[in-house]
Amino acid sequence: MPHIPVLQKEAIEYLDPKPNENFIDCTVNGGGHTLAILEKTKPEGKVLGIDWSPEIIKNLECRISNAEALAEAREEALASSNIEFKNRLILVCDNFVNLEEIVKSENFKSVKGILFDLGISSWHLEESGRGFSFLKKELLDMRYNPQNPLTAEKIVNYWSAPEIEKILKEYGEERWARQIAKNIIEFRKIKPIKTTVQLVEIIKKPIPRKFQQGKIHPATKTFQALRIAVNDELNNLEKALPQALNILKPGAGGRLAVISFHSLEDRIVKNFFAKKAKENLIKILTKKPLTPSQKEIKINPRSRSAKLRASQI
Numbered sequence: 478m479p480h481i482p483v484l485q486k487e488a489i490e491y492l493d494p495k496p497n498e499n500f501i502d503c504t505v506n507g508g509g510h511t512l513a514i515l516e517k518t519k520p521e522g523k524v525l526g527i528d529w530s531p532e533i534i535k536n537l538e539c540r541i542s543n544a545e546a547l548a549e550a551r552e553e554a555l556a557s558s559n560i561e562f563k564n565r566l567i568l569v570c571d572n573f574v575n576l577e578e579i580v581k582s583e584n585f586k587s588v589k590g591i592l593f594d595l596g597i598s599s600w601h602l603e604e605s606g607r608g609f610s611f612l613k614k615e616l617l618d619m620r621y622n623p624q625n626p627l628t629a630e631k632i633v634n635y636w637s638a639p640e641i642e643k644i645l646k647e648y649g650e651e652r653w654a655r656q657i658a659k660n661i662i663e664f665r666k667i668k669p670i671k672t673t674v675q676l677v678e679i680i681k682k683p684i685p686r687k688f689q690q691g692k693i694h695p696a697t698k699t700f701q702a703l704r705i706a707v708n709d710e711l712n713n714l715e716k717a718l719p720q721a722l723n724i725l726k727p728g729a730g731g732r733l734a735v736i737s738f739h740s741l742e743d744r745i746v747k748n749f750f751a752k753k754a755k756e757n758l759i760k761i762l763t764k765k766p767l768t769p770s771q772k773e774i775k776i777n778p779r780s781r782s783a784k785l786r787a788s789q790i
């Protein structure tokens with residue numbers, strides 16, 4: 478299933494793209510938000526689209542180039558907008574923690590707005606084969622980018638019990654962190670933990686049955702914690718936000734919008750905005766974070782935990 482953009486209308490409203498303006502999408506994925514921005518910034522506005530997953534960048538490049546083939550086959554109505562977008566979309570595979578460097582090396586100037594739509598996409602869960610989903614039998618990997626040296630498999634097989642417990646507590650807010658960490662250590666004494674299915678069984682074992690019947694799957698929090706740790710997600714966000722501010726240049730009226738999917742990310746954004754507002758460097762546009770409507774959640778249940786915060790620089 479293709480990734481359904483979350484809070485797309487709301488994010489675009491806050492970014493407020495106008496003809497010929499340039500934007501950065503730090504998490505371009507399937508281009509849900511980017512294509513909407515390109516539509517509004519016709520005829521000359523550009524988007525610098527960044528994503529850490531190389532396959533994501535390739536897929537998007539392919540989709541946009543296929544538009545040329547369609548045009549050659551004279552299905553122009555379908556192709557024309559994508560061809561037009563192709564010339565205005567610069568795609569880069571990199572970690573947004575290097576945001577200022579990327580902008581510099583692409584010589585991308587006059588940026589009017591920057592978007593972060595954090596975390597994981599449908600492609601990662603359903604097609605990557607990298608063990609992001611506890612519903613699939615896959616090797617434990619969880620890297621957005623295969624060049625990242627750390628994997629989930631390394632964490633569960635080599636980290637100490639206190640180290641594992643710490644990430645499950647901090648990044649997963651997992652109530653059973655200590656028991657799960659202990660069971661991971663017990664299990665790996667017998668054989669290495671290689672797959673998602675093994676890990677799900679290990680997680681479930683020390684959790685009392687009555688706590689396994691709630692709305693969320695008992696492995697949800699551990700999988701979230703491992704993914705955050707493998708990809709150093711909170712640090713990346715913490716380091717990227719000040720860079721976004723530098724690029725937008727305080728006082729220039731640019732917009733920064735961030736869509737987060739769990740309380741740890743949202744707290745970083747909230748605190749960053751509050752601090753910079755106090756320093757008079759930004760104006761917060763969302764007093765309270767925007768959340769998806771019931772209608773959006775019904776169409777796209779994955780949007781349920783999303784929070785959008787925006788500010789003007």
Ligand SMILES: C[S@@+](CC[C@H](N)C(=O)[O-])C[C@H]1O[C@@H](n2cnc3c(N)ncnc32)[C@H](O)[C@@H]1O
Binds near residue numbers: 533594
């Ligand atoms: C929720 S998806 C974005 C969806 C996109 N806005 C759309 O509607 O199509 C998040 C994307 O961010 C990417 N990502 C996660 N961490 C990243 C990082 N540190 N640097 C760059 N991209 C990252 C993931 O690979 C994923 O494709």
